[in-house]
Amino acid sequence: MKFSRLFLPTLKETPSEAEVVSHKYMLRAGLIRKLAAGIYSVMPLGVRVLRKIENIIREEMNRAGAQEVFLPSIQPSELWKESGRWDFYGKELLRVTDRHGREFCYGPTAEEVITDLVRNDVRSYRDLPLNLYQIQTKFRDEIRPRFGVMRGREFSMKDAYSFDMDEEGANESYQAMKKAYEAIFRRCGLRFSAVEADTGQIGGSSSHEFMVLADSGEDTIVHCEKCGYAANVERSRLPLPPTPADPAPHMAMEEVSTPGLGAVEDVAAFLKRDSTEFIKTLIFKTGLEERPLVAALCRGDHGINHVKLARAIGCAEASLADEVDVIKTTGAPVGFAGAPGLTIPVVADNWVRNMVNAVTGANKVDMHIVNINPERDFPEGTEWADIRQPIEGDPCPECAAAMGLAKGIEVGHIFKLGTKYSESMRATVLDAEGKEQMMIMGCFGIGVGRTAAAAIEQNHDEAGIMWPLAIAPFKVILLPLNANDEAVMDVAESIYRQLDESGLEPLIDDRDARAGVKFKDADLIGIPLQVIVGKKGVEQGKAEIKIRATGEKMMVDIAETPGHIAELVRKHAP
RNA sequence: CGGGGCGUAGCGCAGCCUGGUAGCGCAUCUGCUUUGGGAGCAGAGGGCCGGAGGUUCGAAUCCUCUCGCCCCGACCA
Numbered sequence: 001m002k003f004s005r006l007f008l009p010t011l012k013e014t015p016s017e018a019e020v021v022s023h024k025y026m027l028r029a030g031l032i033r034k035l036a037a038g039i040y041s042v043m044p045l046g047v048r049v050l051r052k053i054e055n056i057i058r059e060e061m062n063r064a065g066a067q068e069v070f071l072p073s074i075q076p077s078e079l080w081k082e083s084g085r086w087d088f089y090g091k092e093l094l095r096v097t098d099r100h101g102r103e104f105c106y107g108p109t110a111e112e113v114i115t116d117l118v119r120n121d122v123r124s125y126r127d128l129p130l131n132l133y134q135i136q137t138k139f140r141d142e143i144r145p146r147f148g149v150m151r152g153r154e155f156s157m158k159d160a161y162s163f164d165m166d167e168e169g170a171n172e173s174y175q176a177m178k179k180a181y182e183a184i185f186r187r188c189g190l191r192f193s194a195v196e197a198d199t200g201q202i203g204g205s206s207s208h209e210f211m212v213l214a215d216s217g218e219d220t221i222v223h224c225e226k227c228g229y230a231a232n233v234e235r236s237r238l239p240l241p242p243t244p245a246d247p248a249p250h251m252a253m254e255e256v257s258t259p260g261l262g263a264v265e266d267v268a269a270f271l272k273r274d275s276t277e278f279i280k281t282l283i284f285k286t287g288l289e290e291r292p293l294v295a296a297l298c299r300g301d302h303g304i305n306h307v308k309l310a311r312a313i314g315c316a317e318a319s320l321a322d323e324v325d326v327i328k329t330t331g332a333p334v335g336f337a338g339a340p341g342l343t344i345p346v347v348a349d350n351w352v353r354n355m356v357n358a359v360t361g362a363n364k365v366d367m368h369i370v371n372i373n374p375e376r377d378f379p380e381g382t383e384w385a386d387i388r389q390p391i392e393g394d395p396c397p398e399c400a401a402a403m404g405l406a407k408g409i410e411v412g413h414i415f416k417l418g419t420k421y422s423e424s425m426r427a428t429v430l431d432a433e434g435k436e437q438m439m440i441m442g443c444f445g446i447g448v449g450r451t452a453a454a455a456i457e458q459n460h461d462e463a464g465i466m467w468p469l470a471i472a473p474f475k476v477i478l479l480p481l482n483a484n485d486e487a488v489m490d491v492a493e494s495i496y497r498q499l500d501e502s503g504l505e506p507l508i509d510d511r512d513a514r515a516g517v518k519f520k521d522a523d524l525i526g527i528p529l530q531v532i533v534g535k536k537g538v539e540q541g542k543a544e545i546k547i548r549a550t551g552e553k554m555m556v557d558i559a560e561t562p563g564h565i566a567e568l569v570r571k572h573a574p
Numbered sequence: 575c576g577g578g579g580c581g582u583a584g585c586g587c588a589g590c591c592u593g594g595u596a597g598c599g600c601a602u603c604u605g606c607u608u609u610g611g612g613a614g615c616a617g618a619g620g621g622c623c624g625g626a627g628g629u630u631c632g633a634a635u636c637c638u639c640u641c642g643c644c645c646c647g648a649c650c651a
């Protein structure tokens with residue numbers, strides 16, 4: 001491909017809307033342009049990257065026995081009403097009405113459509129297992145799209161759905177997908193972690209998220225260097241705290257005045273106690289009728305994880321109560337709540353249980369209690385659970401080694417769905433005895449554009465993108481520095497032809513531009529290998545090869561350049 | 575949804591407070607020079623100042639409404 005013919009408008013300056021690196025470079029390198037909030041056009045260079053990723057996905061999905069289909073993006077409301085999600089999905093579902101007044105939605109996912117397809121055409125256990133996937137545009141009307149294609153509203157996603165006769169088969173399908181995903185992201189050249197994840201509203205027994213490790217990630221994960229355990233914080237398991245070998249004797253509770261001090265840190269400083277000796281009491285709304293408000297407790301230096309709490313309570317979503325509810329339930333303004341005397345249900349984090357002579361709120365303005373001992377002083381019926389946010393250095397649930405925290409970008413998510421959709425939509429097959437059985441389903445997604453963005457987050461420098469070879473839009477860029485010098489152009493073109501014939505996907509910067517411009521653009525768009533052809537080099541029969549990611553440069557004989565490139569491609573291909 | 579910010583040429587911005595009919599840098603086009611890290615000089619094109627209404631002799635500028643975009647926040651007691 002000739003640079004002069006390529007629709008590749010690069011930008012010297014970053015458009016003001018971009019905040020994160022991947023977004024900035026995707027705009028500057030001419031990969032995407034914004035049309036509306038969270039909606040982007042993909043330009044030729046961007047399309048080449050997406051196709052690379054898609055093809056890796058296809059190869060690995062096919063290898064894992066899945067078959068590609070292509071489902072409609074516009075889906076009738078009837079199916080969504082049948083699954084119960086027409087009402088449940090809320091405002092993220094973009095609803096449209098056709099000229100006859102029939103309701104449709106733009107598919108944010110395709111469980112309904114695929115389940116409908118399969119239930120109509122699969123009748124026998126002999127047809128299972130079945131795994132169907134597609135790469136399709138999805139639309140989710142996010143409250144706040146941001147970071148370019150990282151959290152867009154319209155985006156391309158690979159979604160796969162597995163159908164099995166029984167649990168065992170479903171597990172096999174799940175494991176096959178997990179293996180395929182690992183292969184996909186490895187081949188894309190990404191550093192990633194498959195972490196245990198929350199199943200959220202979808203339910204089911206297990207779920208893994210594939211996280212590309214990057215500081216700009218929106219998700220936090222805990223991971224153990226020693227044994228490899230890794231989980232989304234929302235799903236993190238924390239072991240019980242060590243029992244103190246020689247606990248101090250329990251002293252009598254006592255109220256102390258803490259005028260105007262509600263926050264743990266302030267009270268701790270005032271009482272000259274460590275925040276680890278505090279018990280924090282938070283009031284949450286549950287949305288449940290039988291217990292609309294719940295008190296959640298954790299150690300002073302810990303935090304409550306809302307998702308873990310919601311799971312412990314058994315509600316859809318737990319959010320902090322407002323001031324009015326706090327006063328109503330505790331009798332004191334925000335900052336002075338404590339478990340003793342509370343009449344609402346109390347859920348306490350496991351790490352609070354064996355605290356001794358701790359400090360907590362007294363449910364009175366400007367008062368705290370010292371020497372509280374949970375087993376002795378907490379209300380009858382207090383529930384104990386793992387509801388807190390992990391912190392750096394927490395022990396691993398598998399091997400007890402200290403764990404670390406990291407930020408990640410969720411590029412893939414795999415779920416065991418169980419019979420959620422096969423039940424609501426009556427997707428059954430006949431087993432060997434001729435009895436109807438619910439199909440056991442799984443679903444598996446990969447964000448294609450997000451994978452590209454994540455690759456940039458992980459592979460860039462001040463000059464621009466450094467594409468991993470496997471997903472680079474071109475593998476090599478030729479930079480003839482003197483477009484007017486026939487000898488230089490001849491050499492560059494001859495190398496270009498040879499690379500092209502070897503399938504090495506070269507791009508040649510044939511523009512009549514200054515060397516600096518070509519270097520800057522080449523670095524920005526991040527082609528992994530650069531071949532620099534200059535006047536002096538040509539006179540000596542040499543060309544220069546530069547590896548974008550490392551900056552490594554080497555002078556090679558012109559005749560041997562294509563061979564060298566081929567060798568480098570072979571060596572650096574993951 | 576709440577809060578903050580911004581809409582002026584393809585991109586980055588100034589002008590607005592204190593109304594007088596739009597400017598800078600980059601990019602684009604032409605010519606000459608230059609040519610291994612975003613060249614220099616000379617010239618040129620390109621904007622109903624997001625939109626609507628109002629105030630005024632006169633509005634990018636003041637007022638009202640509206641649309642769009644970006645960022646922050648779901649309260650850690």
